[in-house]
Amino acid sequence: MSLASLSDDQRFGLSRRVSLPGPLHLDGGATLSPVEIAYETYGTLDRDAGNAILVCHALTGDHHLASPHPRTGKPGWWQRMVGPGKPIDTNRFFVVCANVLGSCMGSSGPASINPVTGRAWGMAFPVITIRDMVRAQALLLDHLGIARLAAVVGGSMGGMQALSWAATYPQRVAAAVVIASTARHTAQNIAFHEVGRQAVMADPNWREGDYYDREAPARGLAVARMAAHITYLSEAGLTEKFGRRLQAREAKSFGFDADFQVESYLRHQGLSFTDRFDANSYLYITRAMDYYDLAEEHGGRLANAFASATRFCLVSFDTDWLYPTAESRAIVQALNAAGAPVSFVELSSPYGHDAFLLDSPELDRIVAGFLGA
Amino acid sequence: MSLASLSDDQRFGLSRRVSLPGPLHLDGGATLSPVEIAYETYGTLDRDAGNAILVCHALTGDHHLASPHPRTGKPGWWQRMVGPGKPIDTNRFFVVCANVLGSCMGSSGPASINPVTGRAWGMAFPVITIRDMVRAQALLLDHLGIARLAAVVGGSMGGMQALSWAATYPQRVAAAVVIASTARHTAQNIAFHEVGRQAVMADPNWREGDYYDREAPARGLAVARMAAHITYLSEAGLTEKFGRRLQAREAKSFGFDADFQVESYLRHQGLSFTDRFDANSYLYITRAMDYYDLAEEHGGRLANAFASATRFCLVSFDTDWLYPTAESRAIVQALNAAGAPVSFVELSSPYGHDAFLLDSPELDRIVAGFLGA
Structure with a gap:
């Protein structure tokens, strides 16, 4: 070039x-x-x-x-x-x-x-x-x-x-x-990243990072992303965007589905992230930020x-x-x-x-x- | 009685x-x-x-x-x-x-x-x-x-x-x-709990809650506890208690061990919690709080x-x-x-x-x- x-x-x-x-x-x-x-x-x-x-x-x-x-x-x-x-x-x-x-x-x-x-x-x-x-x-x-x-x-x-x-x-x-x-x-910044890293590493598909010819640790990475995502939004912003509003259904399900819009939103954020990002890269880049x-x-x-x-x-x-x-x-x-x-x-x-x-x-x-x- | x-x-x-x-x-x-x-x-x-x-x-x-x-x-x-x-x-x-x-x-x-x-x-x-x-x-x-x-x-x-x-x-x-x-x-309270629930449910040992005669979903529960624990402490408190202080070793490891005291502390909080608490109970009680x-x-x-x-x-x-x-x-x-x-x-x-x-x-x-x- x-x-x-x-x-x-x-x-x-x-x-x-x-x-x-x-x-x-x-x-x-x-x-x-x-x-x-x-x-x-x-x-x-x-x-x-x-x-x-x-x-x-x-x-x-x-x-x-x-x-x-x-x-x-x-x-x-x-x-x-x-x-x-x-x-x-x-x-x-x-x-x-x-x-x-x-x-x-x-x-x-x-x-x-x-x-x-x-x-x-x-x-x-x-x-x-x-x-x-x-x-x-x-x-x-x-x-x-x-x-x-x-x-x-x-x-x-x-x-x-x-x-x-x-x-x-x-x-x-x-x-x-x-x-x-x-x-x-700060200590709090590091703490949130450490939660994310532990979520990735707790996924049995992570296999000490050796997963590239197998299934990726998507569930752990999704949890990591969910935790991080909360820190990207303000409490007031979350309240304005979702509050305690329920999903399409009229009433609480009295179950563990995503009843609240904020739950559904976070789950989506977690899952869609795993389509585009590598779990090991998430470990390395969060580590770089924590060392900073x-x-x-x-x-x-x-x-x-x-x-x-x-x-x-x-x-x-x-x-x-x-x-x-x-x-x-x-x-x-x-x-x-x-x-x-x-x-x-x-x-x-x-x-x-x-x-x-x-x-x-x-x-x-x-x-x-x-x-x- | x-x-x-x-x-x-x-x-x-x-x-x-x-x-x-x-x-x-x-x-x-x-x-x-x-x-x-x-x-x-x-x-x-x-x-x-x-x-x-x-x-x-x-x-x-x-x-x-x-x-x-x-x-x-x-x-x-x-x-x-x-x-x-x-x-x-x-x-x-x-x-x-x-x-x-x-x-x-x-x-x-x-x-x-x-x-x-x-x-x-x-x-x-x-x-x-x-x-x-x-x-x-x-x-x-x-x-x-x-x-x-x-x-x-x-x-x-x-x-x-x-x-x-x-x-x-x-x-x-x-x-x-x-x-x-x-x-x-609030939406933020629900969001943190949802991260915890997803961490538990992402653990393959959770098995839709049917784990009482097998290994418990301890890794997922530990991640849930870590995320929650951050919300129990103030940023200033974390800084005062840990700041960016390293563990016993003198310098950064340039690895993924718990270099920072706050990482080690959180990991301990997560692991010790799994000895005393049931993962399904964690799901049920956080759900009750979110419904409140x-x-x-x-x-x-x-x-x-x-x-x-x-x-x-x-x-x-x-x-x-x-x-x-x-x-x-x-x-x-x-x-x-x-x-x-x-x-x-x-x-x-x-x-x-x-x-x-x-x-x-x-x-x-x-x-x-x-x-x-």
């Missing part, structure tokens, strides 16, 4: 997969080579490669950012944010979104083939960190000829990557947009993580109890201490953590304004 | 099990007969039976209220609250605590023998409600010759029973103490649930996010509208919902003062 061919391609959303030789040195001490990365690009890279924006996806996301998913036909997960004339304007920016290391949408992860054995890695895949994901993305940008990003943008785990980008490669990041995110996983603590990586002081070379935009949502506003404020304080320019807005939304993916004209204006500045 | 023998018994904490003929008519339409109830009593019942206090236990609790558990030797679950000279003073009151209907500590539940088949009920046990638990307790009080309670006291699900007592038998309840509780389960909505039982208006015959004391904890203070306030407003005397205190505690079981001199003073009045 050449950059020329990229620029010449007129189709919106160019989906590619690249095998980079690496080697990629991981925080855990292991080395990965080659490194497969699935990614999409939108727009045209300038001659000086100065107009690139990297968008980082969340835990269960993928690189199908702004064009329909090739298999499901579903719209890209941030189509409302990325496109011609949209807040991340592809008429102006060359936008890259890569599937994270450890995931299962085309980038190297536990479901990939281990070149040594010729079989899926499973739990032999090395444990990774958020910083390792960022290092893999840096390899991709090297490959694409992008020395410095105009911006890195992400929500939730995408925001962790954006922060880690600024901390790991300050000279390669002009600006960072960090939405509904945090600089570290930017301050810890920088001598215990968050301000040490940041240089003044990058300008920041932070956004939180008032009903987000997964990564509440206080976590964003802690980052803002550290950025102030580091002398980095930062703007911060707490938006009001009934939808909890998930608000960053939903229609929000205020968020659109903030992102557009920050990138336009 | 006669009341005389009860009064004469000098041992503190008289543990009994009674089989009452019933029949008990359940909200779901079924009838239960006989009704087994395991219970303990403390203190001496007055000649006029006017000094009885019923203490109602929480989801996974039992009737071993204030004396050591006969099998484990552990102290009673509310030993600090109930005893001679304690806030619920057994020198003055005759205190009764009964294992709830549906549980597995001696009262009728899915693990009990179905007299028709001679085998454990399993999922053939009728689905029950909080009000059904209260009806079973009323049968027990009839048996004990207690026409009217000086007070009914409970925290969490015990508080739901206390409210349901006042609503169902207003003439039999002089006073009710409702701690860290609610008048209905006092307003719904009274024409949609909570105030209709209450008469002015009972005086109330409500206590909430400021960091309880399972049944937050707003839920207690809603009950207080309904009691005001019903003309029932009520006192309400929100206590400050870092420990979230679990605070009602922990050492709290303020709570002790409130309970002692209310019962002494």
